[in-house]
Amino acid sequence: MSDARHLLVVDDDPDMRLALELTLRKAGYRCTLAADGQEALDLLRRQGFDLVVTDLRMPRVGGIELLERMSAAAPHTPALVITAHGSVDAAVESMKRGAVDFLQKPFGPDVLLAKVSAVLGRPAAPRRGRPRTPFVAEDPAMERVLSLVEAAAATRATVLITGESGTGKEVVARRIHELSPWAEGPFVGVNCAAIPANLMESELFGHEKGAFTGATEARPGRFEQAQGGTLLLDEVSEMEPALQAKLLRVLQEREVERVGGRKTIPLELRVVATTNRDLPEEVRRGRFREDLYYRLQVIPIQVPPLRSRRRDILPLARHFLAAACRAYGLEEATLTAAAEKALLAHDWPGNVRELQNAVERAAVICRGGPVGPEHLFLEEAAVRPDGGIRVDGTLDEMERKIILAAYAQHGHNKKATARALGINVKTLRAKLRAYGVEGAEPGGEG
Known part of the structure; x- marks a missing residue:
């Protein structure tokens, strides 16, 4: 004893x-x-x-x-x-x-x-300090989000985070993890839209040696890797229906079975899912299982778009500018009054991701000097949020605005932008060079 x-x-x-x-x-x-x-x-x-x-x-x-x-x-x-x-x-x-x-x-x-x-059963650790992921939120629209984050963090309940692309859903997920009693455990993310459907089951649940051609050794899946911590299912709405049924069973039973295996592995983790789609509408159209939807949204958190929390724009811009200067080894830069005015006037169709990319690009162009509106390359989107079209300028000017707005909205990802616009990447690259922004991009084809 x-x-x-x-x-x-x-x-x-x-x-x-x-x-x-x-x-x-x-x-x-x-x-x-x-x-x-x-x-x-x-x-x-x-x-x-x-x-x-x-x-x-x-x-x-x-x-x-x-x-x-x-x-x-x-x-x-x-x-x-x-x-x-x-x-x-x-x-x-x-x-x-x-x-x-x-x-x-x-x-x-x-x-x-x-x-x-x-x-x-968890390893001993000192009592938690402050979260590690920066979380800039000064607008009242984020107060409800923050209160839900704190409530969710106190439990192991499954959380569903919804919001437009680029609003910061993954940052919210990390905040939940870092405020939780399991903050010392792993935070494992999987993008359900980026992994081919035929590989997704093995990626999530793992596989045993010989389970399929190419399975030369046993491999744990993302669920096992997240034991004692948090698993993020990013863009869960993109998951194939057959896999949705298997995910539902895992969430219900709190156990997983590897592909080709017979042993069940008990799970001790929290699941957080994100989506930029209207899941009730996806359920109505038969593209997403209703029982899985209700299983995921035990605690629902909706992240508002940046245009609905405008008091966050300048604090976020200053934060991203300081981070970019540190990352690129530049002297500390500042935003001019004119740049701040331009930032506040923009609609931000690409949300926080668009803001981050615009400010990071400006930091690189200015090499640490004062950032003016001319460095931000902010183009008003030719397509309004309500879906209407604003005719403003010549055909060439309208094309330029549409391409730059789409480029920003897709996080400066050339492949995604080209696909959305219905053109090939080579054409998009040529257009961006003509607009004088291609050489300034810190990102890749992505």
Whole structure:
């Protein structure tokens, strides 16, 4: 019994303390009991514990204060908190203060033991600091997004992030991961639109040696690679119907079976999916499974387009400009007042991605000098967001505006732009050279 994991159980209700102790001792854990947070802190200063299981509402020192003070008293000790039924705000607050997971009352012995086992099965790590991915959001339109991100991060619930191309859906997904109790685990992404359908099943679920021609060795899939962390299914709406059915089963059963294998592998991870399509409409048209849609959107988060959160434009532009100068070894650059005015006047059909590319290009052209509107190459889109056409200039001028707007909207990806415009890449490359922007592009064919 000396090798048993040692747990500190903190609750002011003696009956609850006894029930927790009996359940945990029966499962082979050693237990020490504390009646409130102050008593728990005194114990933590004198000896080490593998896990703290604590209620939130207690006299003297409550659960939230205990979590805060544990950062100094026991920075490597994980904490599992017990919250009242339906108290999502309390759960979110406890996660922000360093808890690794929570239990909602009422819960049975099996749920308690499963949570404890999951927490103890993760590698020990210091209590989380600030997220690593920059997240610039000053517009009120992003407040709801941020609150949903924090709520989602506190649980292992599946999240569906929707929004136009280039709005920053992957950044939101990474933020959820980095705010979660599993931030030290892997963040694994897979672009469902970029991988051929015949390879996608093996990519997601893995395969055994000899499962198909070319499978010379066993290989884990993205689900296995994301164990203990987060799996991002980017543009999930592009997945073939047959694969949608297999994905649904994996999400329901929380286990995966490699292609050509017979062994089921239990999964301990969170799934985040993104799409730029209207999924209810895709369901109505029979292109996306309705049951999979509801399985994915346990917590739905819609990221608004940049034109709907204009207070984010200049902070984002300054952030991207500083990042580009660092990346290219340039002196710190600034935006002129005229450049800021031009940025605010633009509609940004390509959203944050278009803004990032425009600012990065300007930094390269200016070599660290002041950025003016002439360096941004901002062309008003000839096609309005409502679908109407604005005739403004000669045919050649209109063609130039349409090509540059499409180029920006597709993140300066020549292949995607050419495909959208119905021309070949060679023609597009010649047009861009004629407009004087091809040589300035830091990106490739992409």
